[in-house]
Amino acid sequence: MLDAIIxxxxxxGMSAALTLGRAxxxxxxxxxxxxxxxxxxxxxxxxxxDGTPPQRLRELGRDNLAAYPTVDHRAVEVASAxxxxxxxxxxxxxxxxxxxxRRLLLATGLRDELPDLPxxxxxxxxxxxxxxxxxxxxxxxxxxxxxxxxxxxVRLALHLSRFTxxxxxxxxxxxxxxxxxxxxxxxxxxxxxxxxxxLDADGIDLRRIxxxxxxxxxRDAAFIKTTLRQRADFAERLGCExxxxxxxxxxxxxxxxxxxxxxxxxxxxxxxxxxxLAAVVAAAASGTVAGTVIDQDLVSVDFKLPNPFAxxxx
Numbered sequence: 001m002l003d004a005i006i007x008x009x010x011x012x013g014m015s016a017a018l019t020l021g022r023a024x025x026x027x028x029x030x031x032x033x034x035x036x037x038x039x040x041x042x043x044x045x046x047x048x049x050d051g052t053p054p055q056r057l058r059e060l061g062r063d064n065l066a067a068y069p070t071v072d073h074r075a076v077e078v079a080s081a082x083x084x085x086x087x088x089x090x091x092x093x094x095x096x097x098x099x100x101x102r103r104l105l106l107a108t109g110l111r112d113e114l115p116d117l118p119x120x121x122x123x124x125x126x127x128x129x130x131x132x133x134x135x136x137x138x139x140x141x142x143x144x145x146x147x148x149x150x151x152x153x154v155r156l157a158l159h160l161s162r163f164t165x166x167x168x169x170x171x172x173x174x175x176x177x178x179x180x181x182x183x184x185x186x187x188x189x190x191x192x193x194x195x196x197x198x199l200d201a202d203g204i205d206l207r208r209i210x211x212x213x214x215x216x217x218x219r220d221a222a223f224i225k226t227t228l229r230q231r232a233d234f235a236e237r238l239g240c241e242x243x244x245x246x247x248x249x250x251x252x253x254x255x256x257x258x259x260x261x262x263x264x265x266x267x268x269x270x271x272x273x274x275x276x277l278a279a280v281v282a283a284a285a286s287g288t289v290a291g292t293v294i295d296q297d298l299v300s301v302d303f304k305l306p307n308p309f310a311x312x313x314x
Contacts, residue, residue: 001100002026004294005091007078007234008107010035011280012265012287014061016105019291021068025298028099029065030091032077033058034231036109036266037134037280039125045133046281057280081234086259087301102301103294105254105262106234107287110246110276112226117147119199120224126204128222131278132156135221136163142220145209147196149174156223157189168217170209172196192217228276230267243269247276253309254290264290 004020006013009031017029037043037054044050049057065071077094081104084090089104112130114120120128129135136159144164146157149171157169169176169184173195181191194211199222201207208216228246235242241249241257248268250256256263265283266276277283293309300307 001088001102002028003101003298004028004103004105005030005081005089005099005101006105006107007081007091007232008109008265008267009033009058009061009073010107010109010265011057011061011284012109012290013105013107014058014065015284015287016107016264016291016294017065017071017073017287018061018068019288020295021065021071023291023295024070025295026070027072028091028101029071029073030076030078030093031073033075036111036231036278037125040134041126043280044135044137045279046284049280078232078234081238083238083258083260089260102298103260103262104238105264105287105290105294106232106240106248106256106267107263107265107283108230108232108234108267109283110228110266111231113229114226115147115224117196117199117224119201123199123201123204123206123222127201127206127220128199128224130224130226132159132163132223133279136160139163139221142166143218144168144221144223145170145217145219146223147172148225149176149180150225151177151180153225154180154184157184158187160223161187161189168192168219170194170196170217173212235261235263235267243271245276252289253293254286255293255309262290262294 003025006029020027042051079092081091087102091099140163143166145168147170161167168190170192197210197212208218210216235248248263250268254262264286
């Protein structure tokens with residue numbers, strides 16, 4: 001019986017494993033190797049690692065974990081996970097191995113479902129982005145487009161107008177509220193209302209947005225809206241409460257609605273946080289918190305002490 005099984009080997013899962021390993025907890029970290037940021041050239045907004053390629057960051061994490069003998073980091077996918085009791089979880093690996101633990105941490109992350117727009121998939125993570133904090137600085141001074149007409153797209157276009165003098169909002173043919181149009185135009189953001197046919201590229205570099213009427217607009221970077229999906233359905237099968245945006249609900253300690261099940265990284269958020277945080281550093285921080293709380297949870301059980309985190313369940 002292990003102390004904890006962590007499903008997901010990204011920054012959240014590795015940070016939790018590091019915390020638990022340093023506490024001499026026996027841990028299995030099951031890592032399928034499928035990171036959300038894999039298409040990107042570099043991780044940004046992570047102090048001391050700004051500009052590090054995502055795969056290199058994983059390699060460094062694996063090197064760190066190798067120093068802790070109680071952490072078993074395996075490149076393996078998980079087939080199923082179930083709760084057998086308050087202190088008993090069973091996880092079946094893809095090779096048929098059955099592993100049991102006292103606590104379970106889900107860190108499988110989200111995946112981005114791209115819009116049905118020709119050209120987006122080839123440019124994703126290279127010159128088509130979703131997050132201004134991950135890629136906005138690299139687009140500074142270039143010809144930027146935000147695609148969409150929802151209020152949050154208007155907000156993003158205004159935000160990015162600080163990064164460049166050539167900022168446009170392409171509604172894709174959707175209706176834009178007149179007050180929003182006025183705010184955009186008053187702040188130097190041009191609006192294009194035509195439906196979009198495709199994004200043209202030169203390799204991984206965006207060249208132009210081609211509209212349905214045959215006209216086009218030269219651009220260097222586009223910010224698009226993706227649909228968020230859970231990369232794995234373990235939380236659903238375990239009965240964890242979720243939000244409409246697909247995120248698993250946790251409290252400030254990473255605890256889900258199911259006792260003994262924790263969640264960290266962008267797959268989970270608190271009710272007070274309006275959107276999932278996509279930053280790698282935020283995922284790593286949430287993993288450290290969850291690992292600490294799991295360790296303290298087990299200390300309370302092992303020594304029959306009051307659990308300082310017991311009242312904080314989601």
